[in-house]
Amino acid sequence: MSHAAHEDTPQGPRLPQRAWAFLFERLGLEVAQSLAAKKTVPIHRCAPFYFLGGMALFLFGVQIVTGILLSLYYKPSPDQAFESVRAIMTEVEYGWLIRSVHSWSANLLVGALFLHLLTTYMMRAYRPPREFTWFTGIALLALFMAFGFSGYLLPWNQLAFFASAVGTKIAGSVPVVGEKLLLLARGGENVTGDTLARFYALHVVVFPLVTFALLGVHLFLVQQHGMSIPDREARRHGGEEKVRSMPFVPHFLLRDMVGWYLALGLLAALAALFPWELGEKAEPFGSAPEGIKPEWYFLFMFQALKQLPPHVLGIEGEVVGVLFFAAVGLAVLAIPFLDVGERSRRVLNYCAVPWVAFIIVMTAWGWFPDHLRLSVLLGTGLSLGMLVLTFPFLDRGGPARRLVNVLGAVAVFIFIAVTAWELLV
């Protein structure tokens, strides 16, 4: 978009062009324009993976808008929280829509982030000089999981109350500092109104501010270093500079927007067909009801902790579990330093594949705790389905790609069968 291309009328440039030129000069928009002109997106087989970050960004935007709207009616106190969310769902016009979109979008957002992480790992986009893009990305993923955890408590229902008690207790089982952490997180020994107020403040003030800062750095670094091109694609094209690219504005942005439009449609459909449940009001002194479980992205940890025996080598099971998950988290953060050559990369992959499968199988099991057969099927289907992500890395027509084709078809079949079974039986 150039301000030089004015259509002049006999009286001089038209008003919109004059206004544009006025703003362009005064706001220093050349900078923005030259940045936009500089940004390009490489075109190759893995290019669809570049959409995932933008998708997460769009869903974050949805969260900001719907979150602000919800805050107009929500009241963060144990006496009023549940009732205010019920009022949003039943009395406020389109309240059900706004809350359901907020909840669904949160879940899709974490899903998009998981895929973004996985594909970034597969493309090895964390190679120098992009280590800090990786670090900020992992921090943002952790932050969005914290968003999810803190937001889960806000409706003050039974599920949320006990999930928060369990979640904070697990964080509190970290050796040495755990007990203090627990007190700080809950604002006391038990989950009370003070906990609710803390979670609310974190959810609507602290986390958003930190997210803006980290996201700013993340996006700045993406702009600074440009999009990473997988080694394999660079080799196939005979060098990174030979890979074709498209301008970000408007070509890639317009493609991004097609995805966002579809996501908006999906959100509306999910919110309309499956409005988010409210459950029953929390009873802090009642017994925990059946079916207490966290959001799906914590489910694999929840399910794994459930299977641990009370004591492992003389240490309490939950402590072992927490330390294990913390170690894995640190390892994921340190991947740019762990990937130092062909061999270490192979070791990393040998660790990553079973780990992803573990997460999927444990999640499926946590989802259907009483249907072992169903969860094995679903876990297998989803694990096979993840193989589709390797598709662009494999040679066209090669045996590996044919195998992925077959496994993908099996995965789709299993997924449909499990869904049908769950809906019909």
Add this chain to the structure above:
Amino acid sequence: MSESFEPPSRRNWLLWSLNTGIAATAAAVFYPVVRFLWPRPATVSGAQEMAAPFRVNQLPNAEGNPFNFGGKPCLVVLSADGAKRLARGEPLRTDDVRAFNAICSHVDCTVQYRPEKGDIFCNCHDGVYDLNGRNVSGPPPRPLEAYKVTLRGEPGQEEIIVSRST
């Protein structure tokens, strides 16, 4: 460096004062903030002794069990003998009635009394305790904290008094 000792110059002294001043200001700002974040003293009663909101004859499926005992849920259960005695209409003995802190020793869910199975169960991670509060299966690492129970009042309809045995 050629000189091992430099006499404190006026500039060094000023810099030291400035840095100390800044550090003191930072401490004066952060200390109250950290103290502010620390939980305030419990606003709950912290009672040492109270009567359960139901009587022995309402057991085993008493409404309001567990109940709030000084900020923690308290669960009252009957021993196996106690349940038999109650079913036969015989008077209960003091040791037939037991009370526990209902917070599961695993990860802080609240347990429930299952009279039909004769155990105490936690729904969150399928932890099971016996009627003495001992962890018998599932992930709980420790028994439940037990409270002292005394029965008071008219036989057959006694009040259940729970107290912390400290």
